[in-house]
Amino acid sequence: MKLFGTMKTNSEGVLEIGGKSVYELKKEFGTPLYIMDEAYIRETCKLFADNFKSSVLSTEVIYASKAFLNVAMAKLISEEGLSMDVVSGGEIYTAIKAGFPMERVYFHGNNKTRAELELAIEHGLGTIVLDHRQEIDTLEAMLKEKGKTQSVLLRVNPGIDAHTHDYIKTSKLDSKFGESIYDEDIYALTKKLSESDAFDFKGFHCHIGSQIFEEKSFIQAALAMVDFAVDVKEKTGVTVEALNLGGGFGVYYTEEDDPMELGAFLKHLVSNVESKLSEVGLPSLKIMIEPGRSMVSNAGTTLYEIGGTKETYGGKDYIFIDGGMTDNPRPALYSAKYEGAIANKMNEKSTRTYTVAGKCCESGDIIIKDIELPEAVPGDLLAVSTTGAYTYSMSSNYNRNGRPAVVFVKDGSARLAVKRETLEDLVRNDVL
Numbered sequence: 448m449k450l451f452g453t454m455k456t457n458s459e460g461v462l463e464i465g466g467k468s469v470y471e472l473k474k475e476f477g478t479p480l481y482i483m484d485e486a487y488i489r490e491t492c493k494l495f496a497d498n499f500k501s502s503v504l505s506t507e508v509i510y511a512s513k514a515f516l517n518v519a520m521a522k523l524i525s526e527e528g529l530s531m532d533v534v535s536g537g538e539i540y541t542a543i544k545a546g547f548p549m550e551r552v553y554f555h556g557n558n559k560t561r562a563e564l565e566l567a568i569e570h571g572l573g574t575i576v577l578d579h580r581q582e583i584d585t586l587e588a589m590l591k592e593k594g595k596t597q598s599v600l601l602r603v604n605p606g607i608d609a610h611t612h613d614y615i616k617t618s619k620l621d622s623k624f625g626e627s628i629y630d631e632d633i634y635a636l637t638k639k640l641s642e643s644d645a646f647d648f649k650g651f652h653c654h655i656g657s658q659i660f661e662e663k664s665f666i667q668a669a670l671a672m673v674d675f676a677v678d679v680k681e682k683t684g685v686t687v688e689a690l691n692l693g694g695g696f697g698v699y700y701t702e703e704d705d706p707m708e709l710g711a712f713l714k715h716l717v718s719n720v721e722s723k724l725s726e727v728g729l730p731s732l733k734i735m736i737e738p739g740r741s742m743v744s745n746a747g748t749t750l751y752e753i754g755g756t757k758e759t760y761g762g763k764d765y766i767f768i769d770g771g772m773t774d775n776p777r778p779a780l781y782s783a784k785y786e787g788a789i790a791n792k793m794n795e796k797s798t799r800t801y802t803v804a805g806k807c808c809e810s811g812d813i814i815i816k817d818i819e820l821p822e823a824v825p826g827d828l829l830a831v832s833t834t835g836a837y838t839y840s841m842s843s844n845y846n847r848n849g850r851p852a853v854v855f856v857k858d859g860s861a862r863l864a865v866k867r868e869t870l871e872d873l874v875r876n877d878v879l
């Protein structure tokens with residue numbers, strides 16, 4: 448298992464994160480447990496802020512909160528001076544509860560409900576990223592009724608196929624998100640946005656996908672967005688003030704993944720946009736990015752207790768853990784792969800091949816297939832690394848399992864960010 452941030456093996460061969468051994472964490476908080484390495488998250492925030500900057504353009508790093516969000520995380524992002532994007536009323540409400548500066552919030556989504564839009568407008572949420580023409584009409588009517596003006600971006604689809612890094616006009620034109628830049632109506636839409644009293648039109652947004660490793664895909668998309676801004680200026684006279692280039696920067700889960708070196712990549716991205724803008728003669732504008740996964744994934748570890756092992760007649764040997772697809776649905780959802788270790792036997796040789804299975808009533812409840820580990824016995828602790836993104840935020844109560852607690856560890860201390868769900872929590876909304 449690759450160690451990230453402050454993870455290390457102590458003199459007893461036990462995994463430590465943020466200066467806390469997994470034994471201490473288990474004793475204090477129980478298992479399963481989401482452990483977030485706070486110093487490492489803050490370091491990553493700074494890495495983004497320090498490298499995504501320019502002497503000629505203004506820049507903004509927006510954390511895509513759907514990757515991992517709770518009040519503690521929103522406070523951390525606020526303290527680091529970053530902005531945040533949200534995609535639901537629940538995420539907006541979390542930001543409000545955290546006292547997050549609402550002017551630094553961006554609201555995305557292809558079907559924002561009226562109630563969510565109301566909540567956003569009422570709390571002075573900074574920018575709404577409009578997805579399609581019907582939504583433009585709905586929001587305009589709401590704003591006119593209230594006599595308010597709202598900053599907006601329009602999500603567009605630049606037709607980049609990130610996984611083949613092809614710039615193909617015919618691909619990706621049927622996405623559920625955004626309006627295509629190849630649709631001639633886009634000019635009329637832009638003109639409408641810039642002329643309406645209800646909107647303060649800032650520019651365009653794009654997001655080409657997730658867990659992408661190709662620097663070229665991001666740069667092609669950014670350059671396509673600049674070309675599009677030129678096109679819009681020529682056809683409508685509207686000068687774009689901002690381009691939001693989205694997120695999707697790939698991270699390490701296993702040896703199969705080869706992520707970009709983030710600092711260098713961000714510098715290349717900025718310098719490519721700078722040269723392109725001066726080449727096409729557009730005035731300086733603001734560029735934004737929206738990292739989610741790459742901000743938190745490697746900073747998270749899930750700790751489980753091993754309840755037992757099972758040697759099957761068919762030859763497969765299982766390790767059973769006290770969590771599973773409820774706290775990490777990614778392997779079951781899209782065959783995501785993870786690394787792991789027996790956290791109290793970090794220095795022992797791997798002698799066995801196990802499949803790590805959860806406790807849910809579902810054969811697909813497998814967290815890791817075929818992992819080499821030392822001999823496991825009941826009571827051992829299993830650590831699964833790189834679980835900071837899209838695990839807690841995608842967790843469920845399937846089989847009426849309570850969600851684990853979330854702790855932030857740093858400099859030898861641990862603070863509870865989210866309490867473990869109790870049996871009482873599980874029937875909280877049941878009508879008795």
Ligand SMILES: *Cc1c(COP(=O)(O)O)cnc(C)c1O
Pocket residue numbers: 511513514555654656657658693694695696737738739740741
């Ligand atoms: C999910 C999402 C992101 C973040 O994606 P990551 O792969 O987590 O970096 C950014 N912007 C938008 C609009 C998104 O939907």
